[in-house]
Amino acid sequence: MSDPLSKPVLMSQSLSTKGYLLPEDLIQAPGVPSAQRRQQGPVAVFECVQEIPCNPCEQACEEGAVRVGERITTCPELVAEACTGCAKCVAACPGQAVFVVDESRGELAHVTMPYEFLPLPKKGQRVTALDRSGKVLGPAEIVRVRCSKTMDATATVTMAVPRDWAMLARFFRMDRDQQSSPSSSTSESEQ
C-alpha cells in the first residue's frame, strides 16, 4: 500500500519485488570482489546496490578499502587489494548488507555475516545455512562469533559452508535440537 506517487529504484527486479538480490544482480556491483580475489583470503562483499544516503562503511575501514566519497548516496566501491577482511564494516553497516567471504580454505568457505538475534549461536554449533531468500541450502557449522562494545549488539557470526555456497549462504537457522546440542566453547569477545 505504498504511495503510488513514490518512485522506487529498479536496480534489481528481484530486490524490489521479492526483497532479495539474485547472484546475477551482484556481478556488476561496485562493492563485490572477483572470484580470484575471494580465493586469496577473506574479503568484504558489499551487497549494497541502491543509492541510499549512508557511509559508515567508509569510515569503519582503516585500510581505505571502501570508497563512498562526498556524495553519500553513492554505492560503496570496494578496493579489493586493500581489503584485509577484518569485518569492521560488517558490524558498522546499518543495512546489514556487508559480508566477508573467504574461499582460500580448500573445500570449505567461511562466510561472515551480521547477526542481531538472541540467543547468539555458539562456536562449533551445527546450523542450517540459508540463502538470500531464506531458502535452505544445507548443514553448516558456526566457527566464530564476535560481539564487542563498539559493535553495539551487531554480532558478526562466521559460518563454514561448502565452497559452492560462498556467494549464496547469507543467513542460518538454529533448530531447537541444534541449540541444545552440547558445545564446550563460548563466544569470543573482543574489547
Next chain:
Amino acid sequence: MKRRDLIVVGAGPAGLCAAIEAAGQGLDVLVFDENAKPGGQLFKQIHKFFGSKEHRARERGFRIGEQLLQEAADLGVEVVLGAPVIGLYQGLTVQVQIDARIERVRANGVILATGASENMIPFPGWTLPGVIGAGAAQTMANLHGIRPGNDLLMVGCGNVGVVVAYQMLQAGCRVRAMIDAGSNIGGYGVHAAKVARTGVPFHLGHTIVRAEGDARVESATIAQVDNRWQPVPGTEKQLDVDTVCLAVGLSPSIQLAAMAGCRMLHLPEMGGRVPIRRDDCSTSVRGLYVVGDAGGIEEASSAMIQGRLAGMACAMEQGFISPVAGENRLRTLRDSLDRLREGPFGERIRGAEHRIQAVLPPRLEETAPCPTH
C-alpha cells in the same frame, strides 16, 4: 500570562533538537509534550541509523534519544510532560492542558514538532483485537518487552513495514508474509533483504481482504489486486496469523499549524496537507516554525536537522546570534539536509520542496490567520 523566548510543541527528535539549538544560543526554552515520556519515536528505534557521521549514522535511535535528553537538560531546557497543547492563537500564544488546568503561555517564537499519525485501512475484521498499527507493535516490543503476537502479517512494505517486521522477528514473532498493494517494495532494499533472508515471503500487488476470528484475529485473507487496486476474485489466500500489523503510511499532524492560520498545500508526496515552509522551516505566520514529520513525512535524521534549522532561525530572529554567524550555521545545516536528500529515495522530498518554493512568497510577512480551514 507567562512569556518565554521559545515554546516547542513536541519532545521528539525534531523538537528536542530545536530546543537544544536555541537554548545553546541562550534562549529560554519551554517544551510541551502530551506523552508521559519525552523522545518521541526515537525510543522505539532500536535499529542503527543511516546517513553520515554528522547525521549520527550507525548509532541506534534510542541511544540518540538518551543523548538528546541529556543535552537538553544540561542546557536548562524545561520539558513539561503530560501536557497536550490544545490551542495556538495569533501563532504565538500557546494553550496547554496540564493536569486539570488549562494555561496560556505567550512566546516570542513557537516551533511545532508534533509529528505524525499512522494511517489505517478499513477491511472486514479490522476492529478485532490483533489488528494493530506498526507503531503499536514497536511500542509493545521495544518499549515494554511484550511480543505483540506469535504469527504476524505485515501490511505495507515501505521503510516502516520492513523495519518493524525485522524488529518483530527479533522479538520472536514469526512473520508469515509481507504484503503491499504497490508493485515495488518502497522501503530500502537492505531492510527488505534482512527480512527476506530469514525466509519471510514478500507478496507485492496484494492487499488484505479481511481478518477472521471470533474474539480476536485467528487468520487473515489476502488477495492480488488489479490495476485499480481492487482484489482479484479467485486469488484469495488464507494465512494462519494472530496479528495483522498495518504500516500503510503516516499523515502529518497539522492541526495546530492550521489553527494558527498557516498557509497550507496539499502534497501527497509529503503525506497530505502540510504548511508551506521556507528552508529554515518558518511558516507564513511570523515567528511560527514547523519541523519534522508535522511539516511532511520524512525520517528522524532529517527531522533533527530541521529542528536545528528552526532553533537557529529563532535565535537569529530574536537577536541572540549575529546575522553572519547565524547564517553560517544555517548554511551548514542546509548542506547536511541536502546530503541526506540526495539520490533516488530523496527525489520525492526534493520534488515537494520545489513545489513549495514555487508558491512561497519571497518574504513571509503575513501575521493574520487566514481562514482556510
